[in-house]
Amino acid sequence: MAAKVEKTISKQIVDACQPNRARDIYCIGSFGHFVNFSAQQHRALNLAWALHKEDRLDNTKAIAVIGGGLTGVTLAAALVRGGYTVHLFEHRKELMAHQLSTDHRLVHPAINSWPFVPMIPSSSLPFLNWVSGPCSKVVSGLLREFEEMAEQTDRLQIFRDLEISNVDDGLEGLVLSHKGAVTGTRYGCVVLAVGFGDEKEEESFPAISYWHPDGIEHQTLTQDIQYFLVSGCGDGGLIDALRVIHRDFDKGGLIFETAYALDGTAVAEMILAHSDSGRGSNKKAVYIDAARMIASDPSYANLQKTLVRSAGLKRPVVRLSARNGTDPFLSNAAPVHKLMIAHAMLSDRILYSQGTLVRNGNGVQVGRNKYDAPNTKIVVRHGPNGNPIQRFCSQEEITFLRREQEDLEDVLSKKSWTEPYLDAANETVGTRAERLHRQAVRAIKLICPEASVSAGNRGFQIVLPKSADLKRIPHELFGIPVKIRATRKSGG
Ligand SMILES: Cc1cc2nc3c(=O)[nH]c(=O)nc-3n(C[C@H](O)[C@H](O)[C@H](O)COP(=O)(O)OP(=O)(O)OC[C@H]3O[C@@H](n4cnc5c(N)ncnc54)[C@H](O)[C@@H]3O)c2cc1C
Incomplete structure (x- = not known):
């Protein structure tokens, strides 16, 4: 009987990203629990390394990368360093356009995965590395590095303001369509890095993008707002609920403080021990118990004082809701966000109820609870609308990608390349x-x-x-x- 051949890591990565074995189209999906700046950069670096290692790249032809968010930019940089020619296509006028002007939110490479990873403030990548800071600063620093790289090579071309609508098989390679016309180049390989898609626009509740300033953190009780409704229990909704109740939210700095204070403690152990991934399964009791430990155990007295002082009585109470069948602890949100929500629930600063947000005459309604519109502030965080890979992949292919990439999440979202990262660029050591x-x-x-x-x-x-x-x-x-x-x- 033939011995079972173990698949190498690089083969596993390539297979999980290729929805159709007959076509050289690969996809870095937004599937799984850990989808954030750092995890997406790791997915990009792992795929570029694996494609190179598995000899899937033909260096006589350019590679097309579709999507100029952080994933596409990181992938393009990796392939260019590996000696390949890359054409990067971005639908918007700027690369990483959404996040480029986001001053009101801080980002941190570890916060979304903590306590499953330690709170190290550097993403520790071989290039396009970043440390925690205001989102706009982090993103403009990354763009500067990427643009410096583009200036120093003729192997990278960036096409902005150009939406790709289709990828077809041509006689001499893959061809891309834009506004019904086919681009001239034949590509040896196409990688889709098109992200989650834009946030859902509800007809009766227009949402301001998560990345654009909405000023809700400045809301106080003096402004006749009696109810603050946040609809949606993903990271966006949970973070906004915390932004409202915490005076010292500091663009998210308070969340980082909380995780730093709890790193390596019994509270972190508790979350780790009672959960396969800390997400996805019903862990309400775990988070409430962990929050109680912070509130009652003297070893957390400083953190407890900070949190209680910040969510003072002058701040509005938030009524958080999500559609039936989910709750803040069932969602894929980061464990630290769930923990802080649980802590705020203990003191009734956040009240949770299930139900869909609907208009009701002049007011609004969630489940059986009715609110008058003039004294109710509404924040809608219902996540992205559809998935941009739908235009390139069949439903069957998307199901395949989701299953394979969720199964392989631990490999895809963390460093899995096994030697010094690709560096065929003609840089001198100096x-x-x-x-x-x-x-x-x-x-x-x-x-x-x-x-x-x-x-x-x-x-x-x-x-x-x-x-x-x-x-x-x-x-x-x-x-x-x-x-x-x-x-x-x-x-x-
Ligand atoms: C509401 C929300 C909040 C988030 N908060 C955080 C956070 O606090 N911290 C964190 O680390 N992560 C956060 N994330 C996740 C983070 O935004 C992504 O992981 C990160 O932006 C990397 O994404 P990406 O490049 O894969 O996708 P995107 O940033 O979505 O980029 C995809 C790009 O592809 C382009 N594109 C799509 N289709 C086409 C096409 N057909 N042709 C050409 N271009 C195309 C789009 O215009 C876009 O620029 C959040 C995500 C959302 C939705």
Whole structure:
């Protein structure tokens, strides 16, 4: 009997991303529990590495990447570094357009997956690395690095404001359609990195995009708002509920503070121990128990004080709702968001009820609860509308991608490449070291503006003021160790 051949990691990755074995079209989906900046960049880097390793790329032909969000940008950068020619197509006028102007939200590479990953503030990627900070700053830093790369090579072409409607098989390769016309180039391979799609626009409740400022964090009780309704229990809805009740929300900084304070504690252990992934299954009791532990165990007294002070009586109470059959703890939202919602529920700062939000005469209704419109502020976070891969893949292919990519989530969403990352670019060691040093300075200064960074033979060395919070300094940047050489007096 023939021995069962173990599939290599690279083969598993390629297979999970190829919906039709007869076509060289691959898809980086938004399937699974962990879909965020960091996880999507890992999905992109894993796929580029696996395609190269499995010899799926023909370097006599260009590769088309459809979608200029963070996933497509990371994938394009990886393939260009690997020596391939890439054409990147983005439907909007800018790459990463949604997030480029988002000043009112902070992003963190670990927050959405914590406590399943430690709270390390650097994404620790070989390039297009970033550290936690305001979304607009993070994204503009990544774009700057990508555009610098594009300027230095003729193997990358970026087509903005160009929506691809179809991928067809031509005689000499795959061809793309735009506005009914076929683009001239024949591609050896096409990768779909088209993301989740845009947020659902409800007819009677127009939503402001999650990434655009809506000012709800400034709402206070003095403004005649008696009810604050948040409809939707994904990350968007949970974060907005927390934004409203917490005076010290600080663009999400309070969520990071909470996770930093709980990293490695019994509360984190509790979430880890009672859950396969912390998401998806009914874990309400676990989160409520964990929140009670924060509220009653003296070892969490500082965090408890911070949270109670922030969600003070002058803040509005939020009525959170979701359609029947789901709740905040059943959703795919991040564990730390669920935990903070559970904590706010203990003191009735957030009240949850099931039901669909509907208009009712001059007011609105959720389940049996009715609210007058003038004193009710409504936030709708119902997630994306459809899936942009529908135009490229059949329903059967999407079902295949979902199943395979959910099954392989642990491999796809974390670092799975097994050797130094692809680097066929003709960079000299000197220029690479200089560029990494520049990026490291930028990254560390975002965390601690007074720090100074120097590059030593064995890694980066950092001098920090005494007041710096060491927990926030990453142990490595771009795969290179970070050493704290000495601390000096604050401001010294
Ligand atoms: C409401 C919401 C809140 C989120 N909050 C966070 C958060 O706080 N932190 C975090 O880390 N992650 C968050 N995420 C996830 C994060 O936005 C994504 O993981 C990240 O943006 C990477 O996405 P992407 O590139 O795969 O998709 P997108 O950012 O959606 O990019 C896809 C791109 O493809 C383009 N495109 C689509 N179809 C075509 C086509 N046919 N032709 C050409 N171009 C096309 C689109 O215009 C778009 O620019 C959130 C997501 C949503 C929806």
